[in-house]
Amino acid sequence: MFALDGPPVSRRTVIKTGLVGAAGAMLAHSPLARAITPAPAPAPTVNPKAKSVIQIWLWGGPCHIDTFDPKPAAGADYTGPLNGVLSTNVAGIQIGELFPLLAKQADKYSLIRSMTHGSNAHETAAYMVQTGRASGGRDVFPGVGAVVSLFKGYDAGYKGLLPPYIVLTELQGRFSESGFLGPKYKPFATGGDPGQARFVVEGVVAPGISDERQKARRELLHQLNTLERATTRGDARLGAFGQCEQDAYEMILGDAGKVFDLSQEKGDVRERYGSNTFGQSCLMARRLVERGVPYVTINHKGWDTHKQHFQIMRRKLPELDRGVATLLEDLKSRGLLDSTIVWVGGEFGRTPKVLWEPPWNGGRNHFGRVFSTLIAGGGFKGGHVVGSSDARGEEVADRPTHPCDLIASMYELLGIDPEARLPHPEGADVRAIPTVAADVQRGGRLSEIM
DSSP states (O other): OBOSSSSOBOHHHHHHHHHHHHHHHHHTTSTTHHHHSOOOOOOOOSSOOOOEEEEEEETTOOOTTTTTSOOGGGOHHHHTTOOOEEEOSSTTOEEETTOHHHHTOGGGEEEEEEEOOOOOSHHHHHHHHHHSSOSSSSSOOOOHHHHHHHHHSGGGTOOOSSOSEEEESSOOOGGGSOGGGOGGGOOEEOOSOTTSSSOOOTTTSOTTOOHHHHHHHHHHHHHHTHHHHHHTTTOHHHHTHHHHHHHHHHHHHSTTGGGGOGGGSOHHHHHHHOSSHHHHHHHHHHHHHHTTOSEEEEEEOOOOOSSSHHHHHHHHHHHHHHHHHHHHHHHHHTTOGGGEEEEEEOSOEEOSSOBOSTTTSSBOOEEOSSEEEEEEBTTBOSSOEEOEEOTTSSSEEEOOBOHHHHHHHHHHHHTOOTTOEEOOTTOOOEESSOOGGGTOOOOOOOGGGO
């Protein structure tokens, strides 16, 4: 028995209460949410080529000069010690010297070297890149993942038990979430570390508890019969919990939950991706889209390199190279690349000119004037470069590309009408992609690579 400034509470009651609370939490990501929350009409689809998106978010802002837009002729004040370039398997396309594996896969991806929005503030820039909207308005708009979850998730006929929007492993912040769409479209963050021996997923895989013990707990809770009794009270929300409980346990112990068990992969496959958190996250993302999950984000942190920039790049870029190159190759070999968009980039670039003076001592600051993005699969052509920066990577030289241009192009390939309306809590007329009149700069769809 337990007593906290009130009548005694039995352990049985605590378990009942916890189960109902857990079922309610799972309900937000369950097909049963459709029966409880009115669904908007899905956007019209016009021959969608893509079914899923894997977004590799380089949180902090990677330097375009060291990655996808090298400038060896700019001199040491700009290149620092990373002054080499690699020719790729596509004639005329060169990338940074620490990307030997990606250099062999350039026919599978295209590079946008003229991304721009002008903001040097992390949250503002991230909001613009994730939503395609200008910041500072009254509304908080949903990120791309939430919009895809709206139009490609349960409301549009998605039948999976796995949530339609999954983040590996931590949330990026409010700019990647559901905004005014509400919690139903928030991402499911796995927590845990896929690079560990056992990937402990929040609410799915419990540390130190075997499947047998989890099954025994389920039987105990089932015997309490609390959910069945709740359905007799005429409450539609509680009445949905019974099936929700079944879905939850299927996700935990059934075939759906097994998707998180990376030990099912062959050892050589895991090794190819890299024995680290990022590499195994890329493998996990492939497994999720294989199961039909519409939107997966890998939140890869550590790119805010004001100091020790080149030391950090020598550590992080080989991991990025290995993980992304293997992901592209693996998706292609499994017949998934044509239906899966892979989007690699951060909220901005970094200052082209190296900050050698103290306290930076070889760092790079934020730079939203021009930066680069890698895009592949799902109907995007490989082996192309969109736009360019100037000789030192300081300005857009050709074909300015704004965040909403990329997002609108992805929506089109996913079969989401950019003119589709988002359900606004106050009934406002809000399109999936803003118009020029909405104070958002546009350069146009990425027709060069579609």
